[in-house]
């Protein structure tokens with residue numbers, strides 16, 4: 348029961364899901380500090396406006412929020428998320444594919460592999476971390 352009498356719109360559901368997915372990936376990389384969470388909030392605000400202009404883009408917001416946060420982190424902290432697949436060589440960040448599409452994934456272009464869905468980095472990177 349919603350006391351306001353309004354149901355949650357698909358837009359709000361998509362934004363809420365995008366926020367949760369990106370926060371999960373940030374937590375997996377242990378960078379979910381308060382100021383980083385505010386970067387996610389900033390992106391969600393901007394993407395709400397964006398989807399209001401272009402409702403067909405509602406499926407794309409998770410990938411877009413992930414890329415927004417990645418860009419913001421690059422300016423403040425450095426590369427995120429670091430590739431968990433390549434054990435040697437220069438540390439490098441994963442990239443979101445598709446850049447503008449549904450069902451976004453983190454991809455390592457160096458190894459040419461899909462690492463995980465956006466929101467599932469924790470399970471992708473957690474295999475050997477319990478020593």
Ligand SMILES: [Zn+2]
Pocket residue numbers: 430431432433439455456457458
């Ligand atoms: Zn890699």
